[in-house]
Amino acid sequence: MLSRLLPDRDMSEIPENFLPIESIGIEDIDNLFESKCFSRHASQAIDQLITYLGDRSTRGLALTDPAGIRAAVTRLTLGGQTSDTAEHDRKLAEIVDLYLQTGIQVYSPGYMGRQFSGPFPVTAVVDMVSAIATQPASFYEAGALPCVVERVMSEEFNRFLGFPSDRFTMFTTSGGSLANLTALLAARGRRYPQAWGEGMGETDCCPAIAVSSDVHYSITRAAGILGIGENRLVRLPLDHARRITPAGAREALDAAAARGLDVFCIVANAGSTSFGAIDPLDELADMAAERGIWLHVDGSHGGSLIVSDRLRPRLAGLNRADSLTLDAHKTMFVPAACTLLFYRDRDQATAAFRQEASYVFENTSDVYSEYNSADRNFECTKRPMIMSLWALWAMYGRTAIAEKLEALCDMTRKAHGILSVAPDFVPLHLPETNILCFRYLPNEQLSPKALGALQTEIRSRVRARGRFFISKVDIDGVSALRLVLMNHRITTDHIRQMLDEVRAVALTIREEFPQSEEI
Amino acid sequence: MLSRLLPDRDMSEIPENFLPIESIGIEDIDNLFESKCFSRHASQAIDQLITYLGDRSTRGLALTDPAGIRAAVTRLTLGGQTSDTAEHDRKLAEIVDLYLQTGIQVYSPGYMGRQFSGPFPVTAVVDMVSAIATQPASFYEAGALPCVVERVMSEEFNRFLGFPSDRFTMFTTSGGSLANLTALLAARGRRYPQAWGEGMGETDCCPAIAVSSDVHYSITRAAGILGIGENRLVRLPLDHARRITPAGAREALDAAAARGLDVFCIVANAGSTSFGAIDPLDELADMAAERGIWLHVDGSHGGSLIVSDRLRPRLAGLNRADSLTLDAHKTMFVPAACTLLFYRDRDQATAAFRQEASYVFENTSDVYSEYNSADRNFECTKRPMIMSLWALWAMYGRTAIAEKLEALCDMTRKAHGILSVAPDFVPLHLPETNILCFRYLPNEQLSPKALGALQTEIRSRVRARGRFFISKVDIDGVSALRLVLMNHRITTDHIRQMLDEVRAVALTIREEFPQSEEI
Structure with missing residues (x-):
């Protein structure tokens, strides 16, 4: 995984002929708005995303030196803008590749560490449609569909909320x-x-x-x-x-x-x-x-x-x-x-x-303005963010979300059970959701400070290995490890493998710092 | 355009068998994360977007009674969630169709009224990739690529800004x-x-x-x-x-x-x-x-x-x-x-x-945290919004943006010229960007109040006709019409056609309200 993180050519080198061109002409610009340009770009990106989503390997974050990414970004930014469509395609492919290789691998069961997740893939499709459809959602006039959807979804949620x-x-x-x-x-x-x-x-x-x-x-x-x-x-x-x-x-x-x-x-x-x-x-x-x-x-x-x-x-x-x-x-x-x-x-x-703003707020309320939310939400131009949630809800049903959530909370309880019986770990609470904090306990007694420093060091090294991604949190000044289970593909096997990884890095830390208080 | 706005079946009717199902099972959920599910959804949506982008007709906003949209949304929301993939496909198609038919038709030269535009289509593709890649951009650890891109793009912009x-x-x-x-x-x-x-x-x-x-x-x-x-x-x-x-x-x-x-x-x-x-x-x-x-x-x-x-x-x-x-x-x-x-x-x-927040803010600065922006931006989870701008900039070059902007500002000046020589219009300023305010002047002298009311009524009726979309603004309490040219495909012919539309609706208003002060 780490080895394929970045293209292997030397990215710090920016060829002389990659200097920005100064004009591409309005006809060229118009071509970029043609449906066939969109079609080419979209099909190519989808192929890359299909490969990415098909990768079931266990991996965390390939934490990369910013300098390496920066060199790649700089080369792409400064180099060779032309009206050549093949060159556009090549660059987009490189951008998407760079995008998917950097960052936390959220669709992998190795990812157990933050509160975001790899979303239901259909929501990414809806985000693409939202970008083209351009319906900012604070005002009905511009965003009729998301404005109505917000209303309908509010009622859906309130069936369970009970306001x-x-x-x-x-x-x-x-x-x-x-x-x-x-x-x-x-x-x-x-x-x-x-x-x-x-x-x-x-x-x-x-x-x-x-x-x-x-x-x-x-x-x-x-x-x-x-x-x-x-x-x-x-x-x-x-x-x-x-x-x-x-x-x-x-x-x-x-x-x-x-x-x-x-x-x-x-x-x-x-x-x-x-x-x-x-x-x-x-x-x-x-x-x-x-x-x-x-x-x-x-x-x-x-x-x-x-x-x-x-x-x-x-x-x-x-x-x-x-x-x-x-x-x-x-x-x-x-x-x-x-x-x-x-x-x-x-x-x-x-x-x-x-x-008051005459160009947007109407003084008189009508059947349309009743659906505006600009008097209640902070944004003037608001992304139609409700659309991806609604599509998911309408297509797959509330239960798709609910059951995924239940599976995650159940697995977090199972992780708690595993930690409870492990002699070298201590869970810090019975998880109420899908978050669980715990500490690794070495054989010897440590001061709170040293115990916390050990957790922080463990977390950094687990992250650096790139197979699992967990987080850490400070509790009354003493660090602990933290799981956030966001992927329903995580099994108890993955939990056990992650704990073995923690044990393995704890061992290497012990070897490097025989006096644990010095970590 | 208006006629194809909504599916023509009766949307207020929700069949009995469309009641939500209560469980779809975790295996079914897992299938929704499969790359082949994404592939199916994405390909289908792209076909719809290609048709949409290929429509070169002159049209504005199909302003629809919220009740009609609401019925369609309710039917889609409440009806028939199953694990049947064909049904998912059908629903997504309907959602995308509804999305593209409602809202302002921003890619059409009939749209001349707000400050957002149909974006470069490649940026929609990048938004889709962003949704899958999931790199929130406030912290380098999670959003390495957008964090670095923000830095590089800041330097790009500052070449012109001069801070x-x-x-x-x-x-x-x-x-x-x-x-x-x-x-x-x-x-x-x-x-x-x-x-x-x-x-x-x-x-x-x-x-x-x-x-x-x-x-x-x-x-x-x-x-x-x-x-x-x-x-x-x-x-x-x-x-x-x-x-x-x-x-x-x-x-x-x-x-x-x-x-x-x-x-x-x-x-x-x-x-x-x-x-x-x-x-x-x-x-x-x-x-x-x-x-x-x-x-x-x-x-x-x-x-x-x-x-x-x-x-x-x-x-x-x-x-x-x-x-x-x-x-x-x-x-x-x-x-x-x-x-x-x-x-x-x-x-x-x-x-x-x-x-201070131990789970995100590091007390010590390192090579990674130096790229964080969370200490400066409001958001904790920040959308990697820079990515679409960067892709555009890197692929097509700054000049693609600059020349489109120049074309729009030039066309706005031309619109000013057209209005300046028209006996029945008055431009209110020489446009400095791509925004131009003006008023329609009827033959008879009107009080400021009636003149403003006339502009407001003209604007509403032009909007209702669905061919052009312009906006209005109040200037010291008197309404005026407002153009915002965001589409480089708008020509002086479109401007003239829009003015003819204004004249035509002004005539109908005159017929309905022979005493203009009563509008």
Whole structure:
């Protein structure tokens, strides 16, 4: 795998005759828009993708020195643009080849490390169609189909989510970070309606947001962006499985109030990034209701569990949230970004943004503008990201997603079982989703610092070997290894092989550093 | 065109046997990941796209009643998911057909109305490859190729932009609105470094942003989002061509200071949304430098002019901006979103966000993490949007983009010429880019209100006829018609035909409303 990573010729050499040409003429440009040009390019790329998807080998990431990739990119960038179609074909082939060889091999069972996956291949076809069809999805006029599809899909999801059907809303937005920011903005707008016009300088109390101590960085960033202040986060304590503890949360909220902080929003995880932990949503909803606080659930990773009849109970209480982020590009297996943002009450959604722009916003509402989402989503030009998810749902059915997700969660539990009985490993929690953190335990007792350093070194070396890709995470300052199972082709055999790989690299580390504390 | 918009069977009827099935099995799911499944889907979609791209007819938007589309979408969503591959193929064909028939027909010369275009078809192929290759572009580990490509492309662009080569930075982000927000955040961070941690409540002066009176709504939104306050915008006056006047700007800035406002950022347009107007960047840069103000240039529409040797002089002074937004999905003809955000000084870029997340951010910088952009861009999972732009640039050369852009700007000037000599039209400005606003003038004298209402009605009716698609814009409260020429196949004949269409609908309006003031 590593050996075929890059073309074997010397890529740092840029021939003299590869200097850019200065003109190709409008007729040549027009040819590039001809259907036969598209046909040639597309057929060729598809052949390459077929080969790629057919490769069932176990492999991780071929982590390459940037200098090698850079030389290849530079050569392709600077060299020899002509109107010669054969040359175009050759270059495209090289670009696609380079693309498929670099990066994490997400369709391989060796990939066990991040929250994205090789999407259902049909979604890639839909992305291609989306690029040609050009229906930006914030306004019905330009994006009639995706706008309607968002509406229909919102109703599909709400069959499982259970928000009030006459009041809820859902729309797509460009990534979980943007969805979280948007929801927090709506929460801010509810508590401080004057902030939009007058700024946060006019709030005379101390706005604050309560978050899981395992909050995603997009939430802490949002506090900085929105003028709340990153230091105004109230971190709620966690149990051994990294879930917010209701009692701890009550105490922390009381203490915050005593310090003069006005907590206007609680952010809970439904599938934390580190552990896949699901916070006690029902208890947090009680607390939020009692205190008049907005409850936002960051379900970027685990929100999709609602589409599985078997997994849905893990999200009990979700229907009581004020807002919910769900990344379909994580656990619904479509290309990034495809994030769904739900609000229990659509009036709160439109309060997030207020603006006027005559070239896009109509003053009068009509049958068309009712389908616009631009008053609720951040983007002006929004990619019709819903289309790939919808195609998948319409063609194969919800159950294709749900059953893949169930298979992944089941396999993660099996991995937990394997780790539990292995003498040289310790799983750190019973996985609630498809994420599992664990540590390798050497024979000798190590300090926490050395134990963490060992995990980090193991992770780097496993990655460097190129067969398996796992990730690492810091837990209270001590590193751990982390599995994210995104490929339904991963079997217990692959898990065992990966653990053997960890053992093997741990052995080499031991040989290099006989004093383990020095790693 | 209209007649073939939707399948002609009754779509509101959902047969009983189309109820969703409840299980398809993991083996069936695995088949959906097989290369032969992808091959079948892709080949079929490509055939449909070839037919679509081959249609050279003049047509605009088939604006459809949402109910019709909704019925079709509902039928496809609810009906008959099975593991039968023939059924999958049939559904995909129907989805693609529906997709291509709805929406604005952007590859047709009848389309003259918005800032997106039918992209170079090869970019759609690259989008498909991107979906399979799955290289999210914020971190080198996952997105090695797009991370390197961003770096190389930043250098390519800077050959024309002229920022200090040892200090500037460029990265992609998901849309012009997000790029503008990010740049304003960097500007806020420079003036109020404590705001990130402590919130905007701690700033004891009155932060304000000076903007063109024709500012895009994403900027006014950003003021609301960042805790500055939408009411803290200082609007700079415009000349007849809707460009900021330097003298007026000085006065407005002085007046703002006298009112106790601390203007920390000026936002200028390089291609305003309404007019395509380019503000006097050199004079504004002088003003910003004198007063220690950040200069952000919203070049979402017109920033791409820098790649044309002939058009570049229109952007004189751009190299003195602190930051620049450029939407390649507008005037570089790639799929949305593909936005480039430039900073003259990369240290300012990293000051926009501050955070820590052990599962993604490495504390130590190495040869790989140096290529990460997550410390500068908002997104965690970022679409590798640079890839389609790069493929275009590498395969066909910069000149393919530049010459298409020149052809569009030239044709817009020709349209201006045609309107200038027509007795029943008045162009409102000499176009600086490919956007031109104008009004139809009836024989009789109308009040401004009635004149505006007439334009709005003309625009709606032209749109409804389905042959041409133009847009409208409000100028100081009075509507005007607006051309945005994005298709190099538009000729002066098409312009004349469109004007004839306007005349024809104006005549029908006249017949229906003999008293023009009553429109």
